[in-house]
Amino acid sequence: MRLEVRAFAGLHRYIAGAVPGESFSLEVRDGSNGYELLHSLNVPVKEVFTFMVNGRRQDLAQSLAEGDRIGIFPSIGGG
Amino acid sequence: MRIVRLDMTKLEIKQEEVPEQYRFLGGRALTSRIVADEVDPTCNPIGPYNKLVFAPGLLSGTGAPSSGRLSVGSKSPLTGGIKEANAGGISAQRLANAGVKALIIEGAPAPGKWYVLRIDQDGESLTEENELAGKGTYEVVQALRAKHGEKTAIISIGPAGEMKLTNAGVSTCDVEGNSSRYAGRGGLGAVMGAKGIKAIVIDSPSYINAPVADLERFRAAAKKFTSILTGHPVSGEGLPAFGTNVLMNVISEAGALPTRNFSRGRFEYANAVGGETLAEVAVQRGGLATHACHPGCVMRCSNSYPMPDGTVCSPIEYESAWSLGPHCEIKDLDIIAKLNYICNDVGLDTIEAGGTLGVAMEAGIIPWGDGEKAVELLEEVGKGSPMGRIIGNGSVFTGQAFGVSKVAAVKGQHMPAYDPRGAKGIGVTYATSTMGADHTAGYSITANVLKVGGFVDPLKKEGQVELSRNLQIATALVDSTGLCLFVAFALLDNPDGLPTVVEMINAQYGLALDVAGALDIGKDTLRAERDFNAKAGFTKAHDRLPEFFKYETLPPHGEVFDVPDEELDTVFNF
Numbered sequence: 001m002r003l004e005v006r007a008f009a010g011l012h013r014y015i016a017g018a019v020p021g022e023s024f025s026l027e028v029r030d031g032s033n034g035y036e037l038l039h040s041l042n043v044p045v046k047e048v049f050t051f052m053v054n055g056r057r058q059d060l061a062q063s064l065a066e067g068d069r070i071g072i073f074p075s076i077g078g079g
Numbered sequence: 080m081r082i083v084r085l086d087m088t089k090l091e092i093k094q095e096e097v098p099e100q101y102r103f104l105g106g107r108a109l110t111s112r113i114v115a116d117e118v119d120p121t122c123n124p125i126g127p128y129n130k131l132v133f134a135p136g137l138l139s140g141t142g143a144p145s146s147g148r149l150s151v152g153s154k155s156p157l158t159g160g161i162k163e164a165n166a167g168g169i170s171a172q173r174l175a176n177a178g179v180k181a182l183i184i185e186g187a188p189a190p191g192k193w194y195v196l197r198i199d200q201d202g203e204s205l206t207e208e209n210e211l212a213g214k215g216t217y218e219v220v221q222a223l224r225a226k227h228g229e230k231t232a233i234i235s236i237g238p239a240g241e242m243k244l245t246n247a248g249v250s251t252c253d254v255e256g257n258s259s260r261y262a263g264r265g266g267l268g269a270v271m272g273a274k275g276i277k278a279i280v281i282d283s284p285s286y287i288n289a290p291v292a293d294l295e296r297f298r299a300a301a302k303k304f305t306s307i308l309t310g311h312p313v314s315g316e317g318l319p320a321f322g323t324n325v326l327m328n329v330i331s332e333a334g335a336l337p338t339r340n341f342s343r344g345r346f347e348y349a350n351a352v353g354g355e356t357l358a359e360v361a362v363q364r365g366g367l368a369t370h371a372c373h374p375g376c377v378m379r380c381s382n383s384y385p386m387p388d389g390t391v392c393s394p395i396e397y398e399s400a401w402s403l404g405p406h407c408e409i410k411d412l413d414i415i416a417k418l419n420y421i422c423n424d425v426g427l428d429t430i431e432a433g434g435t436l437g438v439a440m441e442a443g444i445i446p447w448g449d450g451e452k453a454v455e456l457l458e459e460v461g462k463g464s465p466m467g468r469i470i471g472n473g474s475v476f477t478g479q480a481f482g483v484s485k486v487a488a489v490k491g492q493h494m495p496a497y498d499p500r501g502a503k504g505i506g507v508t509y510a511t512s513t514m515g516a517d518h519t520a521g522y523s524i525t526a527n528v529l530k531v532g533g534f535v536d537p538l539k540k541e542g543q544v545e546l547s548r549n550l551q552i553a554t555a556l557v558d559s560t561g562l563c564l565f566v567a568f569a570l571l572d573n574p575d576g577l578p579t580v581v582e583m584i585n586a587q588y589g590l591a592l593d594v595a596g597a598l599d600i601g602k603d604t605l606r607a608e609r610d611f612n613a614k615a616g617f618t619k620a621h622d623r624l625p626e627f628f629k630y631e632t633l634p635p636h637g638e639v640f641d642v643p644d645e646e647l648d649t650v651f652n653f
Binding site for chain 1: 314316318320321322323325328329333344345353354356380519522525529530531564635636
């Protein structure tokens with residue numbers, strides 16, 4: 001299945017060819033979860049504080065679905 | 080420490096002893112207390128009976144990290160209620176080190192005369208300086224620093240404040256003299272203009288030597304608090320790396336970024352105007368991705384963004400980047416920087432100014448996303464043209480002038496950078512805050528989106544009232560300490576955080592407060608503000624969001640704001 005992925009606030013540095021904040025398409029095994037996605041992207045799990053799927057926070061253990069929009073963030077704040 | 084009282088009717092300055100009941104108050108607790116005690120809530124905000132109060136926080140001017148916040152209090156010309164506008168920069172540290180606990184400006188001079196107040200450790204003086212009239216804040220700071228010293232703090236108003244426009248802010252400056260640190264919200268620049276004060280110059284021998292009762296104990300607590308801040312991932316790593324505008328992408332991803340005047344929750348060009356892009360471009364052009372707005376700040380969330388013509392806008396904050404960007408469908412950081420710079424120079428609050436430009440676009444005065452036209456329209460404010468004066472009076476006034484019903488304001492003040500349908504906890508704060516729509520008054524985005532201090536699902540109505548209540552109380556305390564509100568990220572996650580703040584206060588003032596006692600400062604402050612607002616004519620009906628948030632759904636989540644009115648009425652049950 002294909003996912004739409006964005007890496008923010010410095011996490012793009014782990015992903016070959018990724019541009020900060022810009023989306024890229026990624027093919028993963030059907031039924032993959034967040035852990036498997038991060039593993040395939042070479043992004044260390046401990047660096048990811050917010051894992052967002054279609055605009056909602058989601059547990060890494062939960063399965064992903066075709067076409068999901070994924071955002072990965074370290075711990076950030078502002079305001 | 081002294082209280083300085085400046086009577087602009089008699090042009091007379093008095094030094095007063097700090098009354099017992101004010102000794103252990105600072106910042107917002109002190110400005111709101113003085114306004115509640117001395118200002119008739121029904122007075123005309125730009126008339127002679129309103130007062131303008133400046134107070135450093137309890138810890139400002141000491142070695143406490145990130146403690147340089149200034150509170151400016153008054154009756155707001157924008158909301159008609161009490162206001163505390165809170166600014167960074169060096170003014171609070173200078174005031175505290177000049178021995179000033181609070182400055183109260185009252186009365187009104189003969190029209191058309193402009194004055195500069197100078198304050199230092201030896202006293203105060205007032206001079207008529209009409210040649211500064213009409214000048215932008217950058218030029219005012221430059222001129223006054225040339226005369227009084229390059230390290231002085233300058234508080235000033237731009238032409239917007241002189242014209243007494245309801246979106247006029249009070250400018251303060253950073254070490255470098257950028258007049259960009261604003262007590263922006265609520266139109267307090269118009270009050271300063273009504274008092275005939277163009278600028279206040281503050282000098283002091285130090286930034287960090289305000290009186291402390293037990294210095295050794297204080298230093299130990301301040302050191303511990305520094306490590307609490309630098310040890311938290313947000314205040315220790317995230318804020319110094321990308322600044323506040325790192326929020327642009329996460330709020331857009333969460334579907335809570337108000338885009339095209341609150342029509343949708345995601346902006347397809349969020350990344351082009353977000354913190355990552357800003358940091359990269361700023362550094363490429365020789366600017367700074369991280370910068371402290373006052374000496375001793377360990378979070379350094381500010382930045383310095385050189386525009387294409389070489390002029391520097393320092394900083395561009397998230398809220399400004401949003402209001403002048405996605406809210407207007409503007410996707411060009413250079414345009415956002417230019418608009419931000421104009422706000423700083425003319426003397427406008429950026430959130431309200433961007434909010435108003437969005438309303439002007441909704442009205443069809445200029446096209447959506449047209450940055451050049453937005454610059455032209457905003458420049459009208461400084462010229463004082465009829466159109467400029469409409470825009471300079473803010474979003475509600477502009478909406479009325481052009482028949483726009485969709486204006487995202489509460490109590491007359493425009494919302495900041497989070498849609499209350501995509502993050503409902505912040506909607507509770509917008510609706511009920513004593514300040515009008517104000518994110519800082521109870522920053523529920525922490526638990527709604529950032530997962531700091533726990534997690535409350537942003538799209539559910541449950542839990543939002545309690546979240547907002549607790550944050551509003553804690554914030555009223557933090558705003559009284561002079562600590563930057565961004566210490567809250569660490570306070571919410573680290574159980575040692577608040578006790579260490581209380582320890583610093585105890586060591587400085589020789590007190591024996593516990594955390595509950597300190598939080599009472601926050602509760603008492605909110606009660607005084609609510610009481611003032613009630614006497615000014617505010618009712619439950621004012622603690623509501625504009626009706627379109629109840630009926631219009633927000634893409635991508637399709638939510639409305641559905642926290643029941645009866646629950647909003649329980650926020651201040653404490």
